[in-house]
Amino acid sequence: MFRVQVPDQDAPDMERAHDFNFDLAVLGGGSGGLACAKEAAKHGAKVVVFDFVQPTPLKTTWGLGGTCLNVGCIPKKLMHTASIYGELAEDAQLYGWNLTKNSHDWDRMVGNIQNHIKAQNWKIRVDLRDKNVTYYNEYATFVDKHTVKSVNKRGAERTVTADKFVLAMGGRPNYPDVPGAQDYAITSDDIFSLKYHPGKTLCVGASYISLECAGFLNGLGIDTTVMVRSILLRGFDKDCSEKIGGYMEQCGVKFLRPCVPNKIECVKEATDSSAPELRVSFTQNGEEKSDIFNTVLFAIGRKPLTDKINPGAIGLKYDPNGKIPVTEEELTNVDNVYAIGDLLNAPELTPLAIQSGRLLAKRLYAGSKILTDYVNVPTTVFTPLEYGSVGLSEDAAIAKYGEENVEVYHTKHTPTEQVVREASALEGYNYAKLICNRADNERVVGLHYLGPNAGEITGGFGLGLIMGATKSDFDRLVGIHPTSSEVFTTMNITRRSGQSIDVEDC
């Protein structure tokens, strides 16, 4: 029932070659889905977006915008920033500021972060409306390759047909098969809006999510432990991953490794304003142990929501882990169904999802032929020691080009702002390397940076890699002084030479 006059949204369009309700239906209102929907609408397509968040076991839920905005990149970066400010407040004393040693107010931080997120949820809704994209806060599942059935939170159902579909539902955190995990533990879905101070926290997992969360929690003055089954940051450069772990240990994060959890029991229930007391039993180095924590956060991996949209109804092919194989045009095995974002076997990154969503919409509705380039996508891990990288890890380069062809230029460095600090074990972790292919003019195939402002630095240098920069191009570039980024313009020590890379004062 419309109270205000609105244009008839079902008016037939003479140019359409079909009579489905919509040209395009997007399942998932996250980074990829929204970018795709808006771009498609821009080129005249009639588009609908379905977005629905199933609450967590703790009943946490959130609004339109997907993982990144609500329970990913955005609140993560803000909490990481909060913890960095604590560090900077310490440094500020060295620069002459007289600051009283303050404690951290968890509720105030969460309140301000959530206010920002909710304002963005609203802006997105308005933006979709302004761009003529229909939005249903409903859970859609397939009936056949042109039909979905959707349900809202009150159980009301609707059937919608569309010519084409884009799957962009992303994923959700995994829970382990450990007694008590679903009853008492949380995940990244819950931490960013946690209504009580987390207290003594155990982060289970060696993923970037686990390390980033442990990193900022520790930085906010919280007693933090990380439980790791084997290696840190699987898939990332090994050398850099171990440096990240080493730095975190120096910062006071405790590591239990190698270690797996066996059981979580509740000693004292959570209340609205306080965390529970949980007894976690685990096996460390073959020994059975246990300890009490207030919060247990599982970050052991994420699963795509592929099996939740009734893929059998359309015969969708997907891997056992939920990832959907697609062509370079993001087409699945169903000829009118595409998939983008975290559903794919590709880096799970917002800008990549946005890029692929937009380019897909342009190919479908604007006659474009441009494909998304999944190679040399820069990324940054926002652990206490930030890590930016683009291109191959050292091991991947060696595997691809052979050890004799891989030349690694590397160096430690000291961020200028930190020179006022007293000498400490933290210094030696700041590091940078260029991985070059000797067989191709020393083409830079991997760039890695450990230190402050990693995202700001790596983002710019990514351009060099996609344009095929060589080591001599990096040498030709004159750095800006005094910054951390200039470290890439004066590298001359190779790993092969065995020379020391310890920093000397300049």
Place this chain on the structure above:
Amino acid sequence: MRQIHLPLARTYGTVTECNSESQFDEVFQGDIPTLIDFHADWCGPCKILTPTLKKVIEDHAKEINLLMVNVDQFGDIAHEFDVSAIPCVKLVKEGKVIDGFVGVRTQENIEIIVNDSLGDA
């Protein structure tokens, strides 16, 4: 369970937080002019404007009410009324939007708007 809607009592100067779409409909269609305050918890300026609106309602000689509508809870209604930036206030009566404004205003300013719209000085 059949819901029975009692007509709103003819009281003026009331401040109500909207709790259902049907309640909104009754106010919108009703014959008492009502300022609809579209707001949200995360909106700083809304927290400044709302007390001012309440003062307008209290002090106003004319018979008007205030209905507060949280856009996070009633997004569909907000969209039907073309609300994008908030705080957004609409003066409504008998199924029509008579006037409105966006952003923080002074009490005097709001009273001028209300008086002009309702026809008397």
